[in-house]
Amino acid sequence: MSSGSGRANRDKLKEKMDAFPAKCRRAGLKVTPQRMAVYKALIESNQHPSAEMVFHKTREVIPNISLDTVNRTLLTLAEIRTAFIVEGSGDVKRFDGVLETHQHFKCLKCRRIVDFHYKPFDKITVPKNIGRKFTVLKTTVYLEGICDLCRKRVDK
Amino acid sequence: MSSGSGRANRDKLKEKMDAFPAKCRRAGLKVTPQRMAVYKALIESNQHPSAEMVFHKTREVIPNISLDTVNRTLLTLAEIRTAFIVEGSGDVKRFDGVLETHQHFKCLKCRRIVDFHYKPFDKITVPKNIGRKFTVLKTTVYLEGICDLCRKRVDK
């Protein structure tokens, strides 16, 4: 489902690795062995790893790399949009007392979560192969971006 | 958008508060002032508060309530499905090196995140009133449930 066929997948990874140095330079970042290793570990994993997981994997290549470096590198990659932070993760627990169906928009700047309800989103049905394999308890449409208030404030 | 008209909303909240003790008892939970206060703070907020936010609000009513109690109460409410934890929140940061459009399924037991790609989900468009108000950077369909491996293991 996620990794595709062996050979095709390996080619794709190689392609990505080859393109990486250029991406770094374009963003004004230096190409260090640590960065290469972190990026490699990230794209080789189809587990959506945490920093900790990437850390373990990179250690096999660079035994003395530190967790901080991994952390910082991943955040940097997210900044230059070469990686993403999985929606919602990394945030303090947020609670919701609204039982009726609704959707969430989260502001990436101020972390505000805004409810909205758009009827068509209620009807979303899970693809069969997923529904068979997993017990799906919740289906949500989740939007991320910059909210009206934050947009007014700064621009960056 | 989220709160509705003043009066109708107030009625709804009252209704929820009135129904709450019964919900507790049905779940075998005692009805304590703290629990009432936490629940009230939760449903009165349309901000999807964190434990900290609820804590501040309940303090106005019960000045010596502790953050732990708030925390535990919110988790308890989530357990009896009278509240929900906003999707993904409360988790360690997870990274994603896949740039192509895809969707995530997260197992609530083992925290594993599984990619899938279901074409119809790519076409999801943001409702106009949202798109005008906010800068939407990411639109995702996000599923939560129990994965195949965890289903095999335990049952509960």
Add this chain to the structure above:
DNA sequence: CTCTGTGCAAACACTTTGCAGCTAA
């Protein structure tokens, strides 16, 4: 040579756990 990136250590923020006393039922 310069300036970014790295490793180490300390500081932080949030959550969880254990326990003794309290209280709803």
Add this chain to the structure above:
DNA sequence: TTAGCTGCAAAGTGTTTGCACAGAG
């Protein structure tokens, strides 16, 4: 009365920050 709940304190986990040295450009 008594099982469950609360408050306090301590430990745990993940993340961030400051600094000196190392290494990419």
